[in-house]
Amino acid sequence: MAINASKSLGDRLSEAPNARTWIGGVSVVLFLAAWQVIGANEIVRSDLISYPGEIAAAAYDLASSGELGANALTTLREFAQGFAPAILAGILLGLGFALSRLARSLFEPLFVAMYTAPLIAFVPLLVVWFGVGSTSKAVTTFLAAVVPIAINTTTGVRETQESWVRALRAFGATRGQIIVKAILPGAMPIIMAGLRLAIGRAIVGVIAAEMYVSTSGVGRMIQTYSTAGRAAEIFVLVGEVSGFGFMCVWLLRRLENRLAPWRARA
Amino acid sequence: MNEKFAQVALGALGFILLIGAWELAARNGLANPVVVSSPARIAAAFARQWASGDLFADLETSAIEFAIGYGLAIVVGVVLGLAMGLNRIAEYCIDPFIWFIYASPLIAFYPLLIVWLGFGFVTVVTVAFLLSFVSIAINAMAGVHAVDASHMRAVLAFGGTRRDVIFKVILPSSVPHILAGARIGLGRALHGVVLGEMFGSNDGLGYSITRYAAQLKTADVFVPLLTLIVLGVAINQASALLEGRLQSWKRA
Structure with missing residues (x-):
């Protein structure tokens, strides 16, 4: 959105090559990290929201037991x-x-x-x-x-x-x-x-x-x-x-x- | 005009043929009326549910859940979509989550929603909201992206502020996109109400369908089912009309 003539930091960031991929990626990683901290430390009951580490373990168990397949x-x-x-x-x-x-x-x-x-x-x-x-x-x-x-x-x-x-x-x-x-x-x-x-x-x-x-x-x-x-x-x-x-x-x-x-x- | 009349008449004939064939099949033992029901049985079930007030109560519950869920979806969807359209960093940050919500079978989370929000009303409203706000947000964003840059330059050239650009150019010209998104959202919101009621509530048209089906009362199942179909078609037609009305300046 090039409405302003002078470029802000945000404009310059968003015009970098592959900006969509890496800004999106950073945002997802930050979200997962926050989720992990909140869930693993029981800041919110982890049986309700789980957390990435637990989900990865569950994925491994479900896949290796053949149940998922x-x-x-x-x-x-x-x-x-x-x-x-x-x-x-x-x-x-x-x-x-x-x-x-x-x-x-x-x-x-x-x-x-x-x-x-x-x-x-x-x-x-x-x-x-x-x-x-x-x-x-x-x-x-x-x-x-x-x-x-x-x-x-x-x-x-x-x-x-x-x-x-x-x-x-x-x-x-x-x-x-x-x-x-x-x-x-x-x-x-x-x-x-x-x-x-x-x-x-x-x-x-x-x-x-x-x-x-x-x-x-x-x-x-x-x-x-x-x-x-x-x-x-x-x-x-x-x-x-x-x-x-x-x-x-x-x-x-x-x-x-x-x-x-x-x-x-x- | 004549053409249009013929279309409507033939469409109605299609429905009548279907109903007639169904009734005949049920009467002549070609199809077991207990399992597939029949138009006459459905009509009787409709009269029964109407007289007892069950149908109206279900309809009222579902309509309120739909209105709140969809209303929230419009507000949140438009605000989020405009924010994403106006700020590219916001767009890139939110984009992956939006697509996850859009593409995943959210109903799988219903047990968690029930624990978080309670069984019934709030859960149903939330499912309807979650299913419908994304299509509105995506379209609102596309609307901002499609704004004619020369209009923005014109406003700026005559000393307009960024605020003027947003309210006098961007918002009005994204209206058609927002309306198109809102129309897609309608169907998804109705779907969400039914899903939510089937899995997370004991009230409303969706719940009635599951309850009558569990009792193997097929004729009774058709009453809320047909009500939903009629509701879906009516809402869709009404929104198409409204869309045409609001965009009349576009054709001129």
């Missing part, structure tokens, strides 16, 4: 079982909505209603329908993910350049070729944005569904350690879930650069 695998499987079909169904539904006015008019309001409603409210019902096991979690993931993917596919396809479609048609392309060669690649960046939204919703959905009722999984672990009042373990598990989310978004970005390289250059 086994439960993470369960959650991952449920996530994959719901998310993979959601990608397919979302893109097909989105294409259907974009290419058929009738389908869009009839069913898009239902979809938008589903999108606005808090997904977690459906979980108790899904448990009644699909049981306390993995299926209800996969269905939760599916429902969380399919709606943003479908909505974004519709938007993306409708914003595809009309001229590309006309060019292909002029050269005698079939409807199928037009969809594969022009419409889907054109819509790719927006579909990818939909996938990013979907990942966030699906992760929260699967964890909350496991917390609500389940027999295994990371959400189940959170619930177990929660009721036992173990703050350190909860921080480990929350950190793991966030890490998984970051990893997914990072992978998606790399995939996007591969699938839509013209966009990365822009």
